[in-house]
Amino acid sequence: MTLPIPVATIGLLLLLSNVFMTVAWYGHLKFKTAPLVTVIFISWGIAFFEYLAQVPANRIGHGHFSAAQLKTIQEVISLSVFAIFSWVYLDEKLGWQHGVGFSLICLGAWFIFHDFS
Template sequence: MFYRTVLLLVCSNVFMTLAWYHHLKNENWPLWKAIILSWLIAFFEYSLAVPANRLGQQTGANLFQLKITQEVITLGVFTIYAVAFANNAFHWKYLVSFALLLGAVYFVFADIK
């Protein structure tokens, strides 16, 4: 059932990434307009993130596991956005950073006593 949490977090992070970064493509917008649009988009992000975390906790995940999962998903969604839509170059050092984060995922879910 944890896959439902992951799916909701992926969808949530698509909205979050748009809310946080898409307005940068329209730098001529007044700041107030970017803020209002970002908050409107963030409503949908929260509408998915809150149930994702509740569902994740109900399936047995603890808060650390939920947070690390959310961060890895955030970086994955952000990477796709940054490269495909914002035309930022991808550098090998980002792969190294992501590998270290996957290490964090391993340790947070590992049954080490």
């Protein structure tokens, strides 16, 4: 059984890649005493798994989605994953201004997916 292209692209691969990306980019912030070179190499190792999901997701999704739509999907997923990660893992509070800012980005995404011509 093969998954529909949007499910494979968005639900599995882009979501999975963004979890790895967020951990690679921000996970080290709890380990400020670790040597910078160490966290860089660990982040690169984690980012490898991001690419194992991101590249196939874009390859599978392109054609069904335009490149601009793929990037927009990735950014919205990235912000969503990041918001949860920063709240749960970094224990950072998100305020109303974050909600407004994220909503405006989602509004921009809505425009990317609509053809007004």
